[in-house]
Amino acid sequence: MKKENFPTFSEAIKDIGVMAIASACGCSPRAIYKWMEKGALPRTDFTGETDYAGQIAEISGGKYSAELIKLISRPQKPNETNA
Numbered sequence: 001m002k003k004e005n006f007p008t009f010s011e012a013i014k015d016i017g018v019m020a021i022a023s024a025c026g027c028s029p030r031a032i033y034k035w036m037e038k039g040a041l042p043r044t045d046f047t048g049e050t051d052y053a054g055q056i057a058e059i060s061g062g063k064y065s066a067e068l069i070k071l072i073s074r075p076q077k078p079n080e081t082n083a
Contacts, residue, residue: 009073012073016060024059025052040075 013021013036022029034039044050053069 006068006072009039010070012056012060012064012069012072016056017065020059021056024055029050035073038075039073040071041070043075044072045070046075052068 007015013032017048018029018036021027022032025032039054042050045052051066053066053073056069057064057066
C-alpha cells in the first residue's frame with residue numbers, strides 16, 4: 001500500500017498558527033502545544049463531544065479538511081509503530 005505524504009499534525013498546526021487555532025477552538029495556546037506534543041487531538045474530538053478538527057479545517061481556509069485533520073491527529077496506541 002502506498003503511503004500518502006500527509007503533513008504531521010504539528011506541521012499543520014504550525015502552518016495555520018497556534019494562536020489562530022487556540023482562538024478558534026476556545027483553548028489556551030498551551031493546550032494547543034500539548035496537542036502538538038502528543039501529536040493528537042483530545043479524545044473528545046473522536047467521541048463527538050468537541051469538533052476541534054472542524055474548527056481547525058474552517059480556519060485553514062480550505063487547505064486542510066476536518067477528515068484530514070482527524071486522520072493525521074489520530075491518537076497512537078503505545079504498541080503502534082509508524083512502519
